[in-house]
Every structure is written in structure tokens, then in C-alpha cells.
Amino acid sequence: MAGVDVVAARPALSARAQHRLWSAAVALAALGLWQLLAVTVFSGHFVVPAPTSVVAQAFRDDLYLSDLGVTLNLAWKGWLIGNGAALLLAAICLVVPAAEGGLMTVGVATYCVPTIAIGPLLVVAYSPDGAKIVMSALSCFFITLVAAVAGLRAASPATLDAVSAFGGGRWQQLVKVRLRSSIPLLASGLSISAPAAILGVMIGDYLGGDRGLGVVMLQAQQQLAVERTWAIALVSTLACGLAFGLTALGAARLGADVEAPLDGGFTPTRRRHHGPARLGLGVAKVVGAVLFGLVVWEILIASSGLSSYFVKSPGDVWHYLATGTEAGHARHVLLKGLGQTMVDAGSGWVAGTVAALLAAAALTLFPAVGSAVMPFVIVLRSVPLIAMCPLIGLVFGRGLVGVTVIAGVVTFVPSLVTIVDGLRAVPSSATDVVHCFGGEARHALGKVRLPFSAPALFAAAKISMPGAVLGSVLAEWLITGHGLGYAMAYDVISSNYINLWASITVILIVSLGLYLVVGALESAARDRIR
Secondary structure, eight states: OHHHHHHHHHHHHHHHHHHHHHHHHHHHHHHHHHHHHHHTTTTTTSSSOOHHHHHHHHHHOOOHHHHHHHHHHHHHHHHHHHHHHHHHHHHHHHHSGGGHHHHHHHHHHHHHSOHHHHHHHHHHHSOHHHHHHHHHHHHHHHHHHHHHHHHHHTSOHHHHHHHHHTTOOHHHHIIIIIHHHTHHHHHHHHHHHHHHHHHHHHHHHTTSOSSSHHHHHHHHHHTTOHHHHHHHHHHHHHHHHHHHHHHHHHHHHHTTTOOOOTTTTOOOOOOOOOTHHHHHHHHHHHHHHHHHHHHHHHHHHHHHOOOTTTOOOHHHHHIIIIISTTHHHHHHHHHHHHHHHHHHHHHHHHHHHHHHHHHHHHHHHSHHHHHHHHHHHHHHHHSOHHHHHHHHHHHHOSSHHHHHHHHHHHHHHHHHHHHHHHHHTSOHHHHHHHHHTTOOHHHHIIIIIHHHTHHHHHHHHHHHHHHHHHHHHHHIIIIIOOHHHHHHHHHHHHTOHHHHHHHHHHHHHHHHHHHHHHHHHHHHHHHHTO
């Protein structure tokens, strides 16, 4: 028996050694490429220092740990609040399906409102630290909400029917079945939201404060201290990567034996209405969701205590765009900027999604490489884009290519993480069938993994489409000088708050529309497999 144990342990040791070898190779390749670019392409430009200079600067400075502690102290509170609210609302969506439309409308709004635009209002409404916690919570709320709802729906219908057969209702289904089956998709949402919470605090640092990573990064940029700026970004990246890894590890251990059901959890919805009645019900749900969002808007304004000079009601925006004397001109300017923003967002979303699909397929086919590469992929989303946008504009230009890179990064990382988790959460019995008939890993990917990962694909689209809009607005705000993002930046400087709120409203409407389109496609896909 002892001999058998030793032999059985060898493959695990070999796999572990292979993983470490790939990780070391990828790390060395990344550092080598960075060093090469710094001393060749960017030599003399003083924008991309060598990694040796960055590490040396980090060791020379002794202020990072204390500022990192301040940032993490605020980030974990925002992460807890944002994810707690997301899990609560996701449970309500499953137990009370009629409430889903309104709750998801609020979720889309929290994700798509540019925090850099409403940040000053949050600082006025709360303390500076309170505003940073709110921005941190907003940064992770919608991501976890979408992942949680998709995960809770991925339960096996047969298991749910068994609970119902024994007299259980929706609450018993949620507690006994759905929570456990949601772990694979929920893990991706929680792990993505961990670095997002840290970045939310750092964005808040740019709006004011005396301590924190964002504060010292802003000071370094103003002093043109390139090495220090990169050193702070490196510390931020390591913190975000560690937060992502610990969250993903905890979720993986909790659901180590959770697999997708044999139907992938992608079961058809039960339809009681057909034809015009079904269309009317869909329209009623959309109208109800919009009305719910407007009510929440009014409640937030009434409870904020802010002057009407800063905050505008839905009625104010309607008057400005529809019934006011300058409504025609306001609509023309707004729609012109929106057209440019949609071009920017569309190019970024397509590029990021295609790259995520290809990368997810490659990482699934080559697990050893995937385990080594994923930590470095997270780096792309862990670097504060608000700090790196000027550099991206310098390298890729201030036109469509630069915006595509920024919006593509915002799209790529959450899509990749969600899709990879979906591809890996396939029941082993389904892939075993392919292998038994002589199929290879690529056959299992096309015939089993992709169909089973349909809920993850739609969840990724629901997150990435509004995210691409948000990324394009950020790029326009900071580097391009056109689109709604640039218009909003000018509105903040000129205190034209009515136009700012009108722009935010248009962004929310477009983002909600994109979310609803993905939801409709998901429902149609469910119906087709009946």
C-alpha cells in the first residue's frame, strides 16, 4: 500500500512542479519584455522606466506600507458593503422574480455612473473617507450582483423539483440548492470585485485626502516622478492581485466539489404567455424597472441634503432635454457626443470580448499555462486606469486605438475570468463521454464546455457591455477630447450640472438598454433548448 501511495503522489508533484515552472517562465518573460521596452522603444521618453529602477525606487521610499494600509482599510469596508448588498438583492431576485427588473436597473446604474463624475458630490454628501467607501462599494456591487444571479440560476432543475416535491418553496430552494450551485460563478464575481474595491478607493483619493495610495500616486504624477509613480502602481497591483488570489482561493476551496448540472443550469424559462401577451408583459417589466429607477433617483436626491444647484431630478433633466427652450440644441449636442462614445465603446467591447474568448479557450486547453498566466492577466485590471490613461494615450495615441485599448482592458479581464470559470465548471461526466469516444481536449471544448458555459458567457456580456461604455467615457474624459466623457469633464469644470446629469442619464439609458438586450438574447437561448 505504501508503494501505491508513492506512485499515486508522483503525478500531483509533477503537476505542481510544472505549474511552478510555467509561472517562473511567464514572470521572467514579462520582466524581460518590460526591461527591453524600457531601454529601447521608450528610452529617453521618461514614461516607462526599467523594472530595476521601479523596484529600487520602491525600496528607497518608506511611505508605501502606511498608505497601503489606509487604502486597504477603506477598501475592505467597501467590498463588504457592496458584496453584501449584491448577495442580498440577488437572493431577492430569485425569491421574488417580479422585483428583478427594478433591482437590476439600480445595479446597472451603480455600475455605469462614472464615479469620477459623481465623486465631488459624494465628498460633499459624506466625509472624504465615507465617499471613498461608497465609491469602493459601487465598484464591486454590480459585478457580484450579475455573477450571483447567474450562479443562483445555475442550479439543477431536477434538484429544485425534488425540493418542491417535498413541500419546499423558493426560500428552501435558495438555501438548500441554489447557494451551493452558485459558487463557481459567484467566485468569479467576488474575486473580480476584490481588486475593483481597491481601485474604487484609489479613484476617491484623486478627489481629495491626505493619505492613501491614490494620494501619493497623484503627488508623484504632479512632481513628474516617473519611477515613483510606477512603484506605487506596482504596489497597488500586488495588493489587487493578492486580494484577487485570496478571494478566488477561498471560494474555490468552499466549492471544490461543485460542478455544473448536466443541463448546464441553462434550462428554459417557464412561459405562461405567448405572442402579444408575452410582448406586453416584457414591455411592462421594462417600464416598471425604469419607474423603479426613477423613484430611487428621487429618494436619493431627497435624502442627500444637497442643494438643487448640484443635484438634478428626473424632472429637471426631462425639462432640459424635452420641453425647455434650448431642448433641441441640448439634444443635438448630447446625441452627437453619444454617437462618438458608442463607437469608442463598441470597438473596445468587440476587441476585449474576442480576446477574452480566445484567451479563455487557450487557457482551458492548456491548464498549466493558464494557471501561470492568470495572475498576470489580473495585473491588467489591477493597475489604476485613471493613472495609466495618459501613458496609454502617449503609447497608442489619443484616437480610436487608445480608447479601444482602455475600453478593451475594462472588458477583457472580467469577461476572461467569468468565461474561464464557466468553462472549468463543467461536469466531469460530460467531458468523460467525449474522451471515451476518442475525443481530445479541443473536441470537449467545442462540444461540451462552450455549451455548458452559456450562463457564464451571458453573465460576462452583462458585465462587460456597460463596462465598455464606462471605460470609453473614462478614456474620453482623460485623453481624447471628444465624446460624452470629454463633455462631462468640461461640465464639471464649468459647473454645468444640468448637462452633466443629462449626460449621466443618457449613459444609464444606453447601458440599461444593452443589459436588457443581452437578457433578451439569454431568454431566447433558453427557449430554443426546450
